[in-house]
Amino acid sequence: MSKLEIVCALLTGTRLAEVIVRARQILYPGSFTILAYHRILAVNQEEYPFDPEVISVTPEELEREIRWLKQYFTIVTFAELAAILERNRKPPPNLLLMTFDDGYRDNYTTVYPILRAYEVPATLFLVPGFIETGVVPWWDRVCYYFKHTPRREVWLTEWGPLAWPLKDRTDRERAAREMIALLKSVEDGQREQLLTALEAECEVAWPPEMSRDLFLTWDEVREMVASGFEIGAHTLTHPILTTVFDETRLRHEIAQSKLILEQEVEQEVLAFAYPAGRFNPLVERLVQDAGYQFAVSCCAGRNQLSNYQPFALRRLKVETGKDFNRFRAKLALPEVVIY
Numbered sequence: 001m002s003k004l005e006i007v008c009a010l011l012t013g014t015r016l017a018e019v020i021v022r023a024r025q026i027l028y029p030g031s032f033t034i035l036a037y038h039r040i041l042a043v044n045q046e047e048y049p050f051d052p053e054v055i056s057v058t059p060e061e062l063e064r065e066i067r068w069l070k071q072y073f074t075i076v077t078f079a080e081l082a083a084i085l086e087r088n089r090k091p092p093p094n095l096l097l098m099t100f101d102d103g104y105r106d107n108y109t110t111v112y113p114i115l116r117a118y119e120v121p122a123t124l125f126l127v128p129g130f131i132e133t134g135v136v137p138w139w140d141r142v143c144y145y146f147k148h149t150p151r152r153e154v155w156l157t158e159w160g161p162l163a164w165p166l167k168d169r170t171d172r173e174r175a176a177r178e179m180i181a182l183l184k185s186v187e188d189g190q191r192e193q194l195l196t197a198l199e200a201e202c203e204v205a206w207p208p209e210m211s212r213d214l215f216l217t218w219d220e221v222r223e224m225v226a227s228g229f230e231i232g233a234h235t236l237t238h239p240i241l242t243t244v245f246d247e248t249r250l251r252h253e254i255a256q257s258k259l260i261l262e263q264e265v266e267q268e269v270l271a272f273a274y275p276a277g278r279f280n281p282l283v284e285r286l287v288q289d290a291g292y293q294f295a296v297s298c299c300a301g302r303n304q305l306s307n308y309q310p311f312a313l314r315r316l317k318v319e320t321g322k323d324f325n326r327f328r329a330k331l332a333l334p335e336v337v338i339y
């Protein structure tokens, strides 16, 4: 058992986690926590064709988490957070925001009915370029290629050179993770070239039906907004903003996503999520210039109302493979239980 697992067992086995959460609202009344989810799915990992790391939890786990959160936290949207900040009054205890990135369709088929049943609000960070376009994002494509290639090894000789043996499932998963890490760091223009090279090298035919129903439709987004969901922007096409060196393009990705979403759903878009959580001072300034009030990163931790960074808000990622005890421990002591 690792040290972290011992801490989690101590915190949750004794219900100390709940005592700490309650004590926090007295000791630190002005803090707020933002949870980051992506997909909510129950799948067989071996059969799932895409990136398994985008799956946060199963529907049952989400429901269990919400039941627990409702007992100890006040769940709000960014619009409600803005109103609390404006009023400058004593905030409700243990403020928490639930956010879902990318706008996968399970946000409608699974998250929507669960959150509606528990009357819990949430913010969806959407990418207009993923809605009704048939696009499959690069992280899912990479996993698809490595899972389905008939090749026993893959070489990208012009890029490094890069080489991966693909004897078994472990090899294939490692190759996909390494390629995704590389694609997050290469210059934006190179990403598509690398993907095209990988697709050719893997000799995988892309079935057109794979992209069907992958993301929300505009009608589904509008229906969710009408029932209380909040929309945030997550760029126009999901580039990693720190790898885009053309300022005009950066401005377009940041500002245009806000405009399109506001036109489509008729709700003011206050919050922005940096793709992969990555930003720099220029990106931060452009987000501010575009008229957003908040931007969320993937830096782990909670935020203080008296001293928060509106364009570098911290979030706690809810991850697949981590159990409910880890979730409770993380919410109680995010400073210790980061992963």
Ligand SMILES: [Zn+2]
Residues within 6 Å of the ligand: 101, 102, 234, 238, 275, 276
């Ligand atoms: Zn994203």
